[in-house]
Amino acid sequence: MSWDIAGIGIVSCVGGDARTTYDALCAGRDGLAPVRVFDTANYRAHHAYEVDDRGPGGDRPLRATGWLLSAVAQALADAGLDEDLDEVPVLVGTTLREQRSVELWWRGGPKVPVERLDFGMALRERFAATTSYTFANACAASLYALGLAADMIELGQADTVVVAGTDSIAESTFAAMDRAQTLVPDAARPFDRGHRGMVMGEGAVAAVLRRAGTGRAVARLRSVGLNCDAAHPTAPDPEGITAAVREAHRRAGVTPRDIELVMLHGTGTARNDETEAAVMSEVFAEGPGPLMTAVKSGVGHTLGGSGLLSLLTAVLSMRYGAVPPVIGLREPIDEAAGLRLVRDASRPASIGLAQVNAFGFGGINAVAVVEKA
């Protein structure tokens, strides 16, 4: 079974739409900057990949909600559908929901109505969405949502589902990361010997998923494998990741040799990069292996939306025939030595089948396989 991806939308720190974001990534242009969203005087780290749209007067609530609405509108327009989601379920994957709005209120800012702390009300107001779900599934959230959306279509519960992801940088998470990371990262450098940890990003993504053959398709979803390490709360587990990859391949009916591009989770933490690179080296041990890249090098870790952002970047790479590089990659870590990481510049390639990795806190893993339409 496969599903059509009929339209896509992206809001990122390097572009307000899908094409602009993709072009920036291919040009090696990242969104790294000193943190502006709050004062970092009390922190060791001072950098992030922000969507700099706060306007005057400091941070404001509900920015994650705003980007979500923009990304969904883009995806609907791209799919040629009306902005009427009365009969179309919307599945939103997020790590932090509107926790930034809760923080701002707690520190003396305006109180946001409780009903706006999930995304249902905003989606009802803007798109008349009757059915929506906010999934807080950490950094695998939007790929989890994609898998659950595919299940809805397979079970006959819907023919069209909007899948999205959104997160804004929350200070509590920045602070807890600042405490937990051993080194102080000043840039996201996945798989590079100079990687020093995760750097937060923000933004939103959306895709329209439809029953195969419903209309025009920009790509085809072949599978999403979902599982949980049931091990460490923050460190990835090679067994769990391997199982998720194998499940995605099994559900898609493909072998590792069929995969031509892997969109790596690539957070830039030593634990993720070493574990992920080792597992990919093992899974793709035969033959030259697929091309690989990691978009967090350009937009930071966009948390809940990051998995779907990777998938949409794969779709754009298929459409436009070039894979963006791992920005800033100079000398790969030992575990990645045998991987065909795209570096220095975008790589022209005709990609027919791609794998997308997303691994979240709590050992939550999602791996998708997507095919050129």
Added chain:
Amino acid sequence: MSGEPRARTAVVVTGAGLAVPGLTGPGDLLGAPAGGAGFDPETGLKGRDLRHKDRATRLALRSVEPALRDAGLLGAGGPALDGTRTAVVVSSNTGNYDSVCAYVDIAARQTSRAISAMGLPHTSTSAIAGWIAAGHGLHGPAVTLCNGATSGLDALYWGRNLIAADRADTVVVTGVEPANDVVHKLLGTRTVDGAATVVLESAAHAADRAGRVRAHWHGLHRGRDHDEVLRTAAGSAAPGIGLWLTGARETRPAHLGTSVRPVALADGLGECGGALGVLQCAAAVAHFDAGGGGAALATVCAADVSAALTLLPPATTSDSPASPAEWSERSGRPERPERSP
């Protein structure tokens, strides 16, 4: 994927457990105290397995254990189930707001060094599901709903879908809301400080292991208009409604009749948020356990959103014209999200 939908769509409830202050178990939700000392967070939330976990996670874990035991899935030496085919679904709206606000308070006064090094997982609500999975070796999908008033019933819907889509045979569904200063200031009302867990299984899986069926999943209806959702849900339950578990702000629709017993759990427990739907499911199990008849209807509504779960008694057999399997076939797509008119 798994091909065409198969007979997996028959789903049953096989266990329920609570960690709610003062209550001993699901039976207490319907005012039939089982006797013995109720759950006491002062003593009940201690233990090695709860170290470095936030209150929501600790409450959740304390409800998972009795639910698995109730389902016969917890042996003396640990879980008696196939972890690779067991999923976790959690519902919580306010689960980690205490940590979120505490961290920004600390960081405003001191440096990030003052935050616990073990505090990072609690920045994401998904930590609760991760800890449940890790605590019991559950390697299936782990899903967390933070979906407002309907979140608990939505969690049950997604638990059922994971079984129907062949991603799991067994799903642990937990609803939890912790009470604390942040939640009190945010909601401005009395709220529950507790968790409920129910175990969903494919009917075939439960039958294979001779697990005791406590309730049959009949359907979950969702929509914008509460009366319409209620009418559809009530109309689909052939034996008639024997127990109506209501949410807040509901009026009795005429078509439910006056003999139906309405129970608003929030009246006794305080606002239940994302835990409500799961608490309602646990109460339905208690109703059937006590020999209660009819179908159990659990409803939740808020502004422009409504959900209704229908469960049927365990005695419903496949020979009976009131068989859930037959209904599913007859109605075609029983789980299709309700449309507003």
